[in-house]
Structures are given as structure tokens and as C-alpha cells.
Amino acid sequence: MYPSSALGEFLRSRRARLRPEDLGLNAGVKHRRVAGLRREELAPLAGVSVGYYTRLEQGQSPNVSDEVLDSLARVLRLNGDERDHLHRLARIVRVKEQARPEVLRPGIRLMVDSFTEAPAVAVGRRGDFLAWNPLGHALLAPHWPFDGDEKPNFILMDFLELDFSRALYPDWEQKARDDVAYLEGSLSRFPGDEGLTAMIDELLELSPEFRALWNEHPVSNCASISRDYDHPEVGIMTLTAELLRTPDDEGQGVTMFQAVEGPSAERLRRLTELVAAAAR
Template sequence: MERSTEIGEFLRSRRARLRPEDAGLVDYGGRRRVPGLRREELARLAGVSVGYYTRLEQGQSPGASDAVLDAIARVLRLDGDERTHLYTLARPAPGPRRRPAPERLRPTIRIMVESFGDVPALVLGRRVDVLAWNRMGHALLAGHLDFHAPERPADRPNWARLFFLDPHIRALFTDWGKKALDTVADLRVIAGQYPDDRLLAELIGELTMKSAEFSALWSAHPVRRCAHHTREYRHPVVGPLTLTDELLQLPDDEGQRLAIFTAEPDSPSRSALRLLAGLTAEHAERPARDTARQAVGFRPVRRTMPSA
């Protein structure tokens, strides 16, 4: 993912969503070759030359000043996440481009996730791979997958891939379309931060080829960092749920985020989570009981009918 391509796509998408009258220009009618603002209109409103803005849109002005970027953001009516994204794309990090190091989960983070107990929790990596989840996080979101898969780097589930390609995950979300938009918007932010991540580029390419819905959303260039949402779920075991998810940055682990899911106190969703916790605990205890029985040589007693 080249920054020159990314910044061009981003700025063109934001120009396209604005009508001339939205920016205070008089529309004299007639046919416009492109939807939204023209380059020259945006440049004039931002107080820069058309040539300079064109070079910026082509990724050829890495030293754009705060004043220029702020003016462009103002004209395009960018929100906070979009403004940050523009700065990230317009100002590549100095020095040689480096490949991201392999992603590792600190053991203490795994212990923390497990300590949440009956609260569903998981850790997402910088490519939205699931690096760890507790029993409840697994049971809530992906009980059809192997619980131990995140422990094996080659088998780690990827949240974006699951969301767009796994029918179990699609069926879980009542507002799948809204969640799909949020997922792509978050992935756009990540792609801007890690333009040299080959595995991330391969993931985006795979989803673009395999999911028409992902491809359409990606082309629209939504940009928004996920933080918290309240969503409706259709869980296959405990039924409808209304849960709030909080996505928290792990400050000492670049790109890694902790997600936790909670329900309102004394709500049907809280009761459903308790039921799911009980079923999950029972399911987890069965292998342990079987292992213990085998360790002590347990053999089931055969009952015979008494002789006549």
C-alpha cells in the first residue's frame, strides 16, 4: 500500500462527498466531470495553489505544513479521526522504511485476559489478529473455532477475515452492515499507520478479492478508529444480547488492543451472559474430569442384571 496512492484515494473520496454549495460556492449548473469539489475549487478555498494541492494529492509533498493540512481539513470538513489520518498519510515517518517485527503477546497480558473471568475479553493485534481470548470471549464470538488457535501464530483467527468470510460471525451481528463499515474504517486507519506491513497488505488484498461487500466499503475509504459501541447480537446458544464493547489501547504493546464486552446490570443480557458463563465452565470442566479419571486409572463399573 503506497502512501501516494492512499492519500490520493482519501482526498478524492472526501472531495467527492462535498457539493459546491456545501463549501459556499455558487453552482451555476451544467455538467461536472467529477462529483463534489474540483481540485482547483478546493485549492482556492484552502488558500493554496492548484499545483501544490495536486502534488499533495499525488503524495509528492511530504513536508506539508500544519497550516496547509488544517486548511484542507477545514474545507473538507474532516472529523478528528479523518484529520489524524490525513496527517499520517501526508507526513511519512522519516528515515528508512522498516518491516514490522513479528507480533508477540506478553505473558502478563494473557494472564490479565484470563482474569476477567465471566466478562468476555480478547486482545487484537495490529493486523486485528486475535492474539488471546478468555473462555467467555471465545464462547461469545467464535465458539465454533478451536479455543487454543490464538496460541499458535500460524492459526490465529483474524477478526476482519472472520467478519467478512465466516457465516457464523455474520449471523451473530444484528447490525452486520454497520459493524462491517466500522471494521473497514478501523482497518483503514491501521493501513495508514503501517503502510509497509506486507501481511496486512495481503489481508486487504484477500478480502477485496473474496468479499464484494468489503471491496465496496474499502473503495469508499471510511476512516474511524473503533473505541466503543453498543450492539445487538443473536447468539446461537443464549439468544439475543445487547452488549457494550470497549476497545482499549495497550500502551506498551504497539498496535495491540484489549476488547471487553459488558451488559447492563439486572438486564436480560446480563442473565444471558451468566447462562453462557455457566455453560462454558461446564464444557471446560469435562476434559479436565476425563483427564483426572484417566490419570487414576478410572474405569466405569459395568452394571449386570442379577441372576435369577
């Protein structure tokens, strides 16, 4: 289950990144014991009492209104993704329910197979590759068998297969942050997914890099991301990944990769040729 402390942890992480002077307040004591805004500085700006805000951080105010959440989002300067995440966390405090098991929808597999000139993969809420086309496999996991019964989890690969992932992603730190944001969003939408929470616990135990990022609570919808990929056979390509989520929001989606015309597109075409030649 998603911990009841999740809302408070997220609010504290966003308080910590603001300074009093950011909001026109007098910083007062020069050296503070805790970084960021104090509760007594934040609460009046959001239109709530310090006691109420304290209870909110402690998970003791299950009926917080949308108006209060929006006010907190404004004062904490949350972006759109973070504001939506805050609302989801507040709803989790009110309602906890078991998530249904994840099963790949046949239509999603057909969609992945329909892309013949672009890498495409189907991903699940936990970061599992549920399906891939030949180009998607060649780009993201060429060291795994294409037709194997088991497919890897891209987040586990990125944090636990560091030699591979750091070689593939020149900006590994940003990729790792995006991975954590993906999990943070999934967990807020599927708080009852025991497989998801078990995987996060495993990463917290095994990866100091994951542990540090998880404590920062990065948030992003991960819908459109441009990133460099250093493929061992064709070199560095800048590709944009578009994540198309299913309308029923079961946590599955299709990610398609595209390159702007130029050197990256040429290298992607070269990879397409290599994959086609290997299949003959």
C-alpha cells in the same frame, strides 16, 4: 508497503462526499461529471494553490505542513479520527519504514485471563485474535477450538465466513464498515507490515463487499462501539466493546465486552453459566 497514492485517495474520497453548496459555493453546472467538490473549489478555501493541492493528491508534495493539513481537514469537514488519519497518511508519504513482527506480549495475555465475568480478547493490528478468555471465545468464535494453535482473524471471518458473521451481527453492514476502518487505521500506522498488506490484497480479491467499503476509506479509532450480537444459545445481546490499546502503540490491544443491566446483562450471565458448565 502502503501505496504512495493513499493520501490522494483519501482526500479524493472526502472531496467526493461534499457538495459546493455545503460550503456556500455556487454549484454552477447542474450535472457534474464527477461527484463532490472540484480541486479548484477546495484549494482556495484551504489557502493553497490549485497546483499545490493537485500535487498533494498525486503524492508529489512530501513536505506538507501541519497547518495545511489542518486547513484541509477544516474545509473537508473531517472529524477528529479522520483528521488524525490525514496527518498519519501525510507522514507516510515522507517516511516509509518496515514494521516489526507482531508478538503477543505476556502482560496482555494475563490481562485477558484476568477477566472472568466479561468476554475479553486480545487483538493484533491485522485483526488476528491473539488470545481470548472462555467467554470471549464463546461469544465471537465458538466454532473454532478454544485451545487450538491457530486462532482466526476476525476481519477475515466477517468477510469470508459470511454465514457465520451475518448470523452473529444483526447489523452486519456496520460491523463490516468498522472492520475496514480498523484496517485503514492499522495500515496508516504500520505501512511496512507486509502481512497486513497481503491480507488486504486477499480481501480485495475475494470479497466484493470488502472491495466496495475499502474504496470508501471509512475511518474510526474503534475505541468504544455498542453493537448487537445474536448468539445461538442465548439470543440477542447489546454489548459495548471497549478497546484498550497498549501505550507503546504496537497495534495490540485488549477488547472487553460489557452489557448494561437489563435483558442483555441477563443473557450475558446466562452465557457465562453455560461456559462454566461446559468447563466442568
